[in-house]
Amino acid sequence: MDLRGLSPTQLQAHLGSRAAINLYQQARGIASCRVGEQTARQSLSQETTFGVDVTDPGVLRDTLRELVAVVAATARQEGIAGCTVTLKLRFCGFEPHTRQRRLPRHSDDARTLFAAGHWLGKPLRLIGLGIADLGTPEPVQPDLFDGAAERPADSERERRLTVAVDRIHARFGAGALRRGLSVTDPVDAAHCLGETPAG
Numbered sequence: 450m451d452l453r454g455l456s457p458t459q460l461q462a463h464l465g466s467r468a469a470i471n472l473y474q475q476a477r478g479i480a481s482c483r484v485g486e487q488t489a490r491q492s493l494s495q496e497t498t499f500g501v502d503v504t505d506p507g508v509l510r511d512t513l514r515e516l517v518a519v520v521a522a523t524a525r526q527e528g529i530a531g532c533t534v535t536l537k538l539r540f541c542g543f544e545p546h547t548r549q550r551r552l553p554r555h556s557d558d559a560r561t562l563f564a565a566g567h568w569l570g571k572p573l574r575l576i577g578l579g580i581a582d583l584g585t586p587e588p589v590q591p592d593l594f595d596g597a598a599e600r601p602a603d604s605e606r607e608r609r610l611t612v613a614v615d616r617i618h619a620r621f622g623a624g625a626l627r628r629g630l631s632v633t634d635p636v637d638a639a640h641c642l643g644e645t646p647a648g
Contacts, residue, residue, distance in 0.1 A: 531580020
């Protein structure tokens with residue numbers, strides 16, 4: 450049956466008043482929204498679902514590294530950075546959990562995002578990482594008194610290295626070069642899990 454052949458009364462009997470009017474108008478090319486109208490991106494994320502429960506910490510860590518690399522590269526391509534890092538987990542019983550960590554400044558650095566989102570624990574069926582509270586990347590001013598001066602994350606040298614890696618990926622593909630991400634980064638990964646439960 451052709452939707453355009455139905456009257457508003459017939460549609461209301463099945464869909465209710467508001468949905469019927471909306472569908473009736475859209476079937477006739479009358480719409481309140483404009484085609485191609487885009488709103489600003491609110492978040493950016495990547496996730497993967499495993500066919501079986503995964504318990505191997507190395508597999509989980511490597512998978513998270515790959516997801517982080519994609520999120521970070523996409524953020525850099527779009528000229529955005531996130532201030533909130535969300536880790537999405539689905540355990541063996543398919544119960545979903547999310548954990549959030551707020552960064553002190555907007556970042557598109559894969560090592561910073563990995564350290565904030567890193568968590569290994571029970572067997573997982575799904576793992577994902579996203580960023581929100583988007584803004585422009587902010588440089589880090591190292592604090593001479595907390596040892597941060599020894600960490601190059603988000604420094605100018607690190608930024609140049611990241612740009613070079615992005616260019617290699619653009620030319621030879623995402624698998625052409627991988628950067629190491631350390632689990633021993635000064636951000637305490639176990640602390641990330643308990644900070645701000647979001648779900």
